[in-house]
Amino acid sequence: MCQQQNSNGWQALDKTRHQFISTIAQNMDLYGITETNGRLYGTILFSEFPMTLDDMSQALAMSKTSMSTGVRSLTEAGMVTRVWEKGVRKDLYQTDDDWYKSFVSIFVNRWREAIDTNKKAAADALSELKMLYEETTDESLTDEIEKDRRTLERAINYYSWLDEVITLFETGDIFNLVPKK
Amino acid sequence: MCQQQNSNGWQALDKTRHQFISTIAQNMDLYGITETNGRLYGTILFSEFPMTLDDMSQALAMSKTSMSTGVRSLTEAGMVTRVWEKGVRKDLYQTDDDWYKSFVSIFVNRWREAIDTNKKAAADALSELKMLYEETTDESLTDEIEKDRRTLERAINYYSWLDEVITLFETGDIFNLVPKK
DNA sequence: ACATTTGTACAGTAAAAACTGTACAATCCA
DNA sequence: TGGATTGTACAGTTTTTACTGTACAAATGT
Numbered sequence: 001m002c003q004q005q006n007s008n009g010w011q012a013l014d015k016t017r018h019q020f021i022s023t024i025a026q027n028m029d030l031y032g033i034t035e036t037n038g039r040l041y042g043t044i045l046f047s048e049f050p051m052t053l054d055d056m057s058q059a060l061a062m063s064k065t066s067m068s069t070g071v072r073s074l075t076e077a078g079m080v081t082r083v084w085e086k087g088v089r090k091d092l093y094q095t096d097d098d099w100y101k102s103f104v105s106i107f108v109n110r111w112r113e114a115i116d117t118n119k120k121a122a123a124d125a126l127s128e129l130k131m132l133y134e135e136t137t138d139e140s141l142t143d144e145i146e147k148d149r150r151t152l153e154r155a156i157n158y159y160s161w162l163d164e165v166i167t168l169f170e171t172g173d174i175f176n177l178v179p180k181k
Numbered sequence: 182m183c184q185q186q187n188s189n190g191w192q193a194l195d196k197t198r199h200q201f202i203s204t205i206a207q208n209m210d211l212y213g214i215t216e217t218n219g220r221l222y223g224t225i226l227f228s229e230f231p232m233t234l235d236d237m238s239q240a241l242a243m244s245k246t247s248m249s250t251g252v253r254s255l256t257e258a259g260m261v262t263r264v265w266e267k268g269v270r271k272d273l274y275q276t277d278d279d280w281y282k283s284f285v286s287i288f289v290n291r292w293r294e295a296i297d298t299n300k301k302a303a304a305d306a307l308s309e310l311k312m313l314y315e316e317t318t319d320e321s322l323t324d325e326i327e328k329d330r331r332t333l334e335r336a337i338n339y340y341s342w343l344d345e346v347i348t349l350f351e352t353g354d355i356f357n358l359v360p361k362k
Numbered sequence: 363a364c365a366t367t368t369g370t371a372c373a374g375t376a377a378a379a380a381c382t383g384t385a386c387a388a389t390c391c392a
Numbered sequence: 393t394g395g396a397t398t399g400t401a402c403a404g405t406t407t408t409t410a411c412t413g414t415a416c417a418a419a420t421g422t
Contacts, residue, residue, distance in 0.1 A: 009317040016309040023302035027295035099339045114208035121204035128197040136190040157362035158280045178345045181338035
């Protein structure tokens, strides 16, 4: 993994890194990142220099194809950036080390989209229910519709709350409340 | 799915529910809940009465075994509660409808554990590095160790920040900042 | 005590996801 | 322009996860 001679010290350093990388990789599913891609991230993080796909492939003993897709999803998550270096033909990647930013961006993107979708679905359902309500005379049916209506409205309120929480992060206001360390 | 006659109205209600349930189920992976279990949750949510495993099995056309494991993971996530009803032998389940509470509990549990683990791993790595540093004279190695040390310390700071964010939710202070709707 | 019902462990199967190797388009250099 | 290199689409394979059916233990009612 590292280009120096395999003295005891370098080996030990490698081992320590691997141990740590292993741990954080396992927990990256919270960010929607698979363990494998988490290991990839960790590897790039501790690399002395920006890495090429071939470097990664060698470091993790995995196919270049996997590295390509892995690096793509890490890039999309805003955790890895492609960098340019004079005279180097291969693509070079390094980690984007502003974890606060990465966290916020991943968190905001994923939740925002889900909430929007859910909110819209709830609104659609509500208008369906309204129509149904007007078209029926069956009392037990109107009761059920009424119940569903209340459930959906509670849902919409909850989504609005979540939306505001997300905004707290999106705008960076969260950092006034909980300052960066 | 519903025990009433299949009049047009009831069918339409069912369809509307299914549409909504489908949508929210797809987004429940954010809570660490699979789409299938999300559909199960939605089905229980809109059920007129608490449901038995057999009810669910019939409603979703899936095995009772799956319902059993599904309901268990929903229960563990604090999204579904077992309720008791006089004269009913089968277990009955209904949704826990305080979504704010469910959200906080899921969010806090998952992240807290991950952060603790990562923090510990970082601390372990740091003490390893300290030992390595003292044992070596190779200057390029000490440089690398120094770099890793800084990275790990940044990581620990970040984890501490996340920890405080989690606490904001855990204590309920978040609701002073972003009031429930 | 016995027969019946209910929930779940477990083993096996089906479906999904992760990973690889090949083939090729795009890019770069001469 | 042609030859070499690099990244990725795609098809095929392996591994993992999701799901089912059977079998059985625990609980219930008689």
